[in-house]
Amino acid sequence: MTYRANILISSSAPGAQAVEQALLEKIYEHHLDGEVQVMQAATLGPQAQGVELVIYPEGTHYVQLTPEDARLIVEEHLLKGRPIARLMFKGIEVEPLEAPASKEIRVVLRNVGKIDPGNIDDYIAVDGYGALGKVLTEMTPEQVLDELKRSGLRGRGGAGFPTHLKWTFARNAPGDEKFVICNGDEGDPGAFMNRRVLEGDPHAVIEGMAIAAYVIGARQGYFYVRAEYPIAISTLRLAIQQARDYGLLGNNILGTDFSFDLEVRMGAGAFVCGEETALMQSIEGARGMPTTRPPFPATKGLWAKPSNINNVETYANVPQIILKGGEWFASMGTEKSKGTKTFAIAGKVKRTGLIEVPLGVTIREIVYDVGGGILNDKKFKAVQTGGPMGGCIPEKYLDLPVDYENLAKVGSIMGSGGFVVMDEDTCMVDIARFFMEFTQDESCGKCVPCRVGTRRMLEILTDICEGRGQPGDIERLEAMAKYIARASLCGLGQGAPNPVLSTIENFRDEYEAHIYEKRCPAKVCKPLIEYIIDPETCIGCTRCARNCPVNAISGKPKQAHLIDPSVCVRCGICKQVCPVNAISIESEGKLAVG
């Protein structure tokens, strides 16, 4: 059935349900349900624009919608053909972030937000499955591998392993039954680019996997997607079904003797399952504990069969490389890191969201030109890349070109592309503690250094943050970091000390202030700070007192209020709700106990 119009509505924005319901009710009321199809997408643009929808085929993009607006859109736009200018998106369409025009290049994200992910025809209309057709009818597996080699594509899941080599290993591994797997676990807490690709352009990933299957000789593939991404999972299931209906998955694809099918498996909330061997354990139905390598998945992977596992973004690049050629891809990027990379900019920047830039742009360009600078014009302190196994990169490296080698050189990693910006109000010891809490929690427990070591490091970090730090703690942390990194089985344990090491290296003064002066320079660590109301500024509006979770604030209406530090839990809510900015945080250092 073909529809006159397809509507994509952002389902993750606050209030989206009410808008969607109003939209559907109006559509039914006017009997348009046979002509207009409404589908959900998580978000339509990385810039927060409230509830948004896009109407295809014209591509009219409406933003900041209320249920009333939705009704109007049906009556005016759909019924009478009169688009409503006042509700339309005013920015630059489909350039969600204003990167310098010469900097942003969309390869992986090229279709995201532009095509209807729920309609395979949309993908086919932009050369979709053309690469698979070309590969199946004109190319040998060796030629595909040559093209990939020329492109210089490296794995986007973190380690940056050359993709053509990985595929070659799996191809050369003996065995009749092989698997391809797509790693959509995206566990890095601060990253969401795989999600956007899966939700916005699922067929590109499916096509990339089918090409991989052809090269290595697999008939079955699996997506492993984290349970936290329900929309990605349903989008993929729909896409797979449509591809089957079109004969692009299943038996004898495009009339050749190549057969391949796909299935989606869900994670269940374990970060370590992003590690490839743990992921395969999980698909097999077991506890997701990493296993020793070798044997590598290429020779003995899922169900002990040769398997190829790549990240979502790695696969999504493949069809473009086939269509446009390896040289085209290699023309972007740096000497050793080719192509583009998506980054999820988050944290204290003005514009957060997804970008895609050629590798080699500098951190400064990403933070200031693309991200618009620091929120509230505060001072840049660091950027955290690579997630819990990555590091914090300080200001002095702002002009560092971002690629795999450079990030490693300054004590961080590329990881999956998380890019969390931190400003002067972020305490680096607290951040180190935060990541250690995460890894300690997520350690699968198989290796003692990782299981026990991360806990001990967390204890020391917590002591420092709570004013119980002791001389020698920094050295203790450094020593433990070395042993844990060296004696752990998988990347989680090996990388767990990185956030601590990189913050000690670059922000040692902050550690020292906590330990020796019992002072938190960023005014974050609760036991070391105090909230104070300036009686001159306070207008006695009572908002702080009403919002305080522990009733620590006293004062009569229209009179200056007072915070009782012995009751205060330092949650910071009062400071946020104060309309006149009368509340400040002090960390004098004399408050320290014990």
Next chain:
Amino acid sequence: MSVNPNMDLTTVVDVTLTPEEKSAMDEVLSANRDRPGATMLVLTLVQEKVGYISPPMQAYIAKALGVPLSHIYGVLTFYSSFRMVPLGRHKISICLGTACYVRGGPMLIEKYQQVLGVKMGETTEDNRFTLEICRCVGACSQAPVVMIDEDILGRVSPADVSKSLRKYE
């Protein structure tokens, strides 16, 4: 909650299961028991249908799949999204991923705890809400993020907290 290792599967199981639990499990089991990697699939789908996997249900599934109860229990406790006790009618997950952490997630935890009068991981007395922490729901550009059931709320400030609960009964 733990499972009694000496639990006699044949007797305990059938009496303690509700008809709904049993029929949901039977449905999932009959469609999936022979698929490769059945344990995870079955547990995920049963939890999706019933909302939890109680010890008697674990025993029932173990028996049906022909695997030791310890295997089911091991898998269940390894993954954080499986639960053994029912949730409240609505689940509130406060994101504590990196982006949300630096943009005020911890503050929201305090506020939700205050408003609901329960601690993280607990369920309110009227069984209306269960409060949980989650790690990044992939909406970091909207940080800090709170997820209530399937709805994602972005840029939540402590002042929005009471309002955010209203539509969930």
